[in-house]
Amino acid sequence: MPTLGLIHNSPMLAPVFNEIAARVMPDVRILHFVDESTIKNTIAAGRLEKATMRQVIRLVGSTFDAGCDAALVTCSSIGAAVDIAAQLYDQPVLRVDRAMAEKAVATGRRIGVVATLSTTLNPTADLVRRVAAEQGKQIEIVEHLCEGAFEAVMAGDGATHDRIVGEGLTEGMKGVDAIVLAQASMARVVASLPEGAVAAPVYSSPELGMERARDVLAGRVK
Structure with a gap:
């Protein structure tokens, strides 16, 4: 069974994506990875900082270490970091938007x-x-x-x-x-x-x- 890692900035998003997953990919295992710092630090700074970009890249790596076949980042604010992560890993790294x-x-x-x-x-x-x-x-x-x-x-x-x-x-x-x-x-x-x-x-x-x-x-x- 393929496994998809979902990277969220809020625990409130997990049920939303579980509901969609049940409909569009019932035969895929879903693992959620939540880190609120990525959005809270970005809002506080008013922009996406390098430290947050490194954290997003680490989170993507965590999904693959956990056995995921692809990673989907569900926050648009950190999209630039997702683009960089996509270049660093062989597995698919996707932006939700x-x-x-x-x-x-x-x-x-x-x-x-x-x-x-x-x-x-x-x-x-x-x-x-x-x-x-x-x-x-x-x-x-x-x-x-x-x-x-x-x-x-x-x-x-x-x-x-x-x-x-x-x-x-x-x-x-x-x-x-x-x-x-x-x-x-x-x-x-x-x-x-x-x-x-x-x-x-x-x-x-x-x-x-x-x-x-x-x-x-x-x-x-x-």
Whole structure:
């Protein structure tokens, strides 16, 4: 049975990915590796620091030492470190948001990126730009930071988080061809909005990222 190592920055993400894994890869063994320092230190510094990058690379190595066949990092804020780790190991090292960025670039030219943290907004927008460049496509990115949403959810006020994100999706994303959610936690807001409230297709990373990991483990894609 193939084994997938999931690297999280919060223990709250494990059940979310277990649910997806049960649906899209029931024949894959899942191991979770959680280190909250990667996101907390990045937020505190306002950027991804070298010490955190080294920690991410160590975490990736830990998954392979534990017997994993591939590693999937579920946080977009530390994506640059994941790209470096991918060059250092022979086994597949995957970013959860790569498949989402590819889907958005394939959908249209004007792409909206919505986030609740600037440390996640910038890496996600950069990834979309890079994917577009690789494919030789001209795109325009519309960035929207949902001010106050992250602080609300950290304080246990999920309703305020969902309201701010909902406003960002409906008001801040008018006229885009596709919307990318920089944080997986925002996906539930899309599901709660009335039908037709958001005109453009909305892409979230967990489902697409896990489908990509399944295909990589099955040898269908690299």
